[in-house]
Amino acid sequence: MKNKIVKKTIQEKVVFAIAFIIFVLYAFTIFYAFAFLIISALKTNEEFVLHMFELPKQWLFGNFVSAFEKLQVRRTNMWGMLVNSAWYTIGGTLLSVGCATTLSYVVSKYSFWGKNLIYAISIVVLVLPIVGSLPATYKLVMGLGLDNSPFYLIVFTSGFGFNFIVLYGFFQNLSWSYAEAAYIDGATDFQTFIKVMLPQAMPAIVSLLILAAIGLWSDYEKPLLFLSNLPTLSVGLYEFNIDMQYNADYPTLFAGLFISVIPILAVFILFQETIMSNTVAGGLKG
């Protein structure tokens, strides 16, 4: 609709055509990788080794079923990994975005002692280029006995960082008059937050939830360090891939990889418009 009035010049058309070709090539590489994943999941192991980039002779859809049994890392099979990935992702997502929501809400909407300090901290946390706190984090998590336990999720209750800045900006632009109306009707602060303000912030919160979920579902470094006995799908598939140096079973690996993509792909397809239009980060002032 935009720019209908003014026609593109020849040079612009050429530039757009070049960009279009580059974009098509890029999309092709993504499709190629995806096609490779699917055809590799449907082959026999022998076929994979001998004819890696050819279509399977027989399409072995049973590989997807047998992956659930065959894909095993130490004592955890694929069902177990799915369960671990699920609690890790859902728990970490809800805690991190939830804490960012409550913190950014009161900091942007109430005045209280320490409010400016909290805002300052949120900026410091974002811009302080800390390089090597992993050893100290590792010592602390081990010292508290949070490793190999769902209690590890406590580390996600932070509330600062990227989520805070996005939600703080969002709440600042949200009119306070709805809350005032709620107070007049006798609502408490908590009721106002839950029933009046939170629903209005839902688009922004949902997009942050999904971005957080995508990140945690794919996360492999933290689970590898801290949840080694409770392997998530990412960790399990990584370790299965390494173990294959001794006992190769590529179709099972690729079938597992394909299955691991489905939940997050489904969530993304359902919510992609929300993510694309509601994730906005302005400046970092302060």
Added chain:
Amino acid sequence: MLKVVKKKNSLRRKLFILGMITVPLLNFLIFYVYVNFNSVIMAFQILQDGEMVWSLKNFSLFFEQVFDTETVLFGAFGNTMKFFAVQLFVLLPATTLIGYFIYKKIAGYKFFRIMFFVPTILSTVLLTILYANIIGIKGPIAKFYQMLFSMPTVPEFLADKRYALNAIICYVIWTGFGTNLILLSGAMNRIPNEVIEAARLDGIGAFKELTRIILPMVWPTVTTLLVFTFVGIFTTSGPILLFTKGDWDTYTISYWIFEQVYSSSGRYEYASAVGLVFTLVALPIVLGVKKLMERWQDSVEY
């Protein structure tokens, strides 16, 4: 603009505020303040006869190693700078351009927007396995490369000093557009239509439209991304663990630190000292960039 509750807070309200901030603040005190404080302490300690003692040896070892071209740390520093340069000079400008074409509704822009974001959704473990196989010795790319440069054997990109780092850099570019594209697209879509239309009617070309109108109007987002890039100056890396585990000269600083913890070699204190020095070098750089960006930023308001 911002309307803050002005009356003195009642006890109930104080409790509400306290309830909303207690958990995040406790987490901050434990997992940020305490951890980083302890990290600094650890940097000044070494293990001697089974006991922790104060020492500057971690730092003297670091300064010996980091300037010695033979050491892993020297290589890790150089590689990290390469990854940083890719982020700053390749990914950020390319993503801005991609965002521009998508904003201008290039044919199929909705489809391309998803395509550029797809690598962000897929897990790194999956993508690295796919990438490693596709560029592997049986894959089409290695064969094409062999033909192109008429090499006697097929190059093994991820297991060869000459190629491994560049192969990982290519992976980082291939998968690196998503998140920033979302933020830049979001910012561009908020530019008022009238501004663009008025400029077009004044006969402004596409290039000037990008540099004189669109870029200045999304400048707060661009500068934020720039500051983030500089925050990661010494922590940028690729998925080294998944590709090479540092073999073939592919160590980066952040992978080296990860390895000190993961491989249970137990050099926590040394890793903390290395991290501390790099943090102290990065800090003035980040603050300088942030100041500079803020000065430029104030000029545009809409």
